[in-house]
Amino acid sequence: MPELPEVETTLRGLAPHLSGQRIAQVIVRNPQLRWPxxxxxxxxxxxxxxxxxxxxAKYLLLACDSGTLILHLGMSGSLRVLPENTPPEKHDHFxxxxxxxxxxxxxxxxxxxxxxxxxxxxxxxxxxxxxxPEPLNDEFDSGHLYHATRRRSAxxxxxxxxxxxxxxxxxxxxxxxxxRAGIRPQLAAGxxxxxxxxxxVQSIRETLTESxxxxxxxxxxxxxxxxxxxxxxxxxxxxxxxxxxxRQCGNTIKQIKQGQRSSFYCPSCxx
DNA sequence: AATCTTTCCTGCCGGC
DNA sequence: TGCCGGCAGGAAAGAT
Numbered sequence: 379m380p381e382l383p384e385v386e387t388t389l390r391g392l393a394p395h396l397s398g399q400r401i402a403q404v405i406v407r408n409p410q411l412r413w414p415x416x417x418x419x420x421x422x423x424x425x426x427x428x429x430x431x432x433x434x435a436k437y438l439l440l441a442c443d444s445g446t447l448i449l450h451l452g453m454s455g456s457l458r459v460l461p462e463n464t465p466p467e468k469h470d471h472f473x474x475x476x477x478x479x480x481x482x483x484x485x486x487x488x489x490x491x492x493x494x495x496x497x498x499x500x501x502x503x504x505x506x507x508x509x510x511p512e513p514l515n516d517e518f519d520s521g522h523l524y525h526a527t528r529r530r531s532a533x534x535x536x537x538x539x540x541x542x543x544x545x546x547x548x549x550x551x552x553x554x555x556x557x558r559a560g561i562r563p564q565l566a567a568g569x570x571x572x573x574x575x576x577x578x579v580q581s582i583r584e585t586l587t588e589s590x591x592x593x594x595x596x597x598x599x600x601x602x603x604x605x606x607x608x609x610x611x612x613x614x615x616x617x618x619x620x621x622x623x624x625r626q627c628g629n630t631i632k633q634i635k636q637g638q639r640s641s642f643y644c645p646s647c648x649x
Numbered sequence: 650a651a652t653c654t655t656t657c658c659t660g661c662c663g664g665c
Numbered sequence: 666t667g668c669c670g671g672c673a674g675g676a677a678a679g680a681t
Contacts, residue, residue, distance in 0.1 A: 380655085412656085412677075436655080453654035454679080469679090488678045490655060505657090532672060541656075548655075638674070640653085 380451040382513070382546030383586055385436045387593030388457055393431045395459040396440065396474075396482060400427050403475040406493075407466060411486065412452060415472065415493045422495060423447070423474070434500075435509050435545035445497035448505070452490030458483055510544045513582050518544050520576030527567035527575065534570055535563035536637050538582065547582060550617045551589070553642050555582040557615045562648045563641040564634065616642040 380388070404420035416422075426442040433439065438457075440447040449457070462481045466473070472484040472493055484491065496503045510526075511517040526543045527534070535556060538547050547555070556563050558581035561574060570578070592612055615625055620633035624644040634641050 450655085452656085452677095486678095487680075488654075490677065530671075536672085549653090637672090 380436065380453070380455060381548035381551055381589075382436060383551075383589035383593050385433060385438065385451060385546075386590050388451070389431060389433045389438055392438075392457060392459065392482065395480065396428050396431060396476075398427065398429075399476040399478060399480075401425065401442075401474055402477040403473075405473040405475065406471070407473075408471040408489070411471065411489050412450070412492045413494065416495050419493070419495055434506055435512075435541060436548075437505065439500055441500075445495055446500045446503075448492065448494040448496060448500075448503065449484070450492040452486060452488065452492065454488040455484060455486035455491035458485075508542060510540075510542050513544050513546050513586055518579060518582075520572060520579050523579050524570070524572045524575040527570050530567040532567055533563055533636050534561060534565045534567045534578075535641055537567040538578070539637075544582070546586070549639050550614070551582070551585050553617045554615055555585045557642075557644060557648060558585060560648055562645075563636060563643055616644060618642065 401423050402425075404423045406415050406420060409415040409417070422444070423442065426444060428440050428442055430441040431438065432441075436450060438449040438451075440449065451457070459480055459482055462475050462479050464481070464483070466483070467485070469487040469489075470483050470485050471489070474482045476482075484493065494503075494505075500506065511522065523538075523544070527537055530537060535552050537543055538555070539549070539552050553563065555578065559574070559578040561570070561578060589612060616631050619631045619642060622631050623629065624631055624647060627644065627646050629644055629646045631642055632645055634643075
């Protein structure tokens with residue numbers, strides 16, 4: 379499911395096909411996503427050029443002539459570039475059709491994704507203003523995490539998944555990063571030492587960076603792909619491995635529930 | 650029927 | 666008393 383590495387991979391796959399393209403037509407087959415796709419959007423976007431693409435948290439931002447198109451993949455969304463006459467399938471809700479004969483198509487079976495439009499400074503959009511730092515930027519460091527966790531009784535796993543603390547850490551990578559850092563998911567965040575904050579920051583960075591690198595290998599198939607772009611198999615240390623032996627020490631991986639989500643950890647490697 | 654995925658929102662609680 | 670932040674729980678759709 380789209381976590382930050384998948385979104386970053388999608389961005390890198392889309393960028394060469396979309397930047398500089400003129401939008402000839404916008405097709406909204408089902409506007410009922412997480413929020414309704416703005417009714418005026420097709421009229422607004424027609425004739426505009428995509429100037430640049432970037433990512434903030436798990437939002438894809440397409441800068442156009444008069445504003446920014448905001449895309450979110452939710453839990454099940456995917457984007458791909460196709461020839462413009464490609465027939466849509468059941469969950470294909472939104473197309474940007476370009477004047478070069480291609481289109482960008484959003485498929486989202488569970489419809490928790492979003493297509494929104496913002497004029498003016500994109501950093502001021504309500505969804506973006508209160509976000510914490512990007513996990514791969516320098517401002518996300520041991521001091522930041524240490525300060526963000528002081529006097530917090532919530533489990534550390536929930537705090538690193540809090541987008542006000544740091545963006546882009548979803549359930550899979552939260553579990554993997556905590557294993558890598560040797561920290562139990564249920565540790566009260568306020569009890570994390572400065573040194574362990576640094577270790578966790580580094581672990582989050584490495585976990586995401588390795589996953590993005592893995593995703594890069596799928597870029598070749600981005601256009602005309604039948605598979606899900608940016609969705610790749612990988613070798614998890616703990617995620618989904620309940621009852622299996624720890625790859626590091628051989629003890630049994632445990633599963634618990636935190637904030638209605640599954641957490642996985644090795645009771646001997648993580649303290 | 651339960652589970653999984655993201656993230657915003659509601660409501661309760663305690664502190665000042 | 667009112668406001669604030671922290672936190673738990675709930676909600677959305679569909680495949681399995």
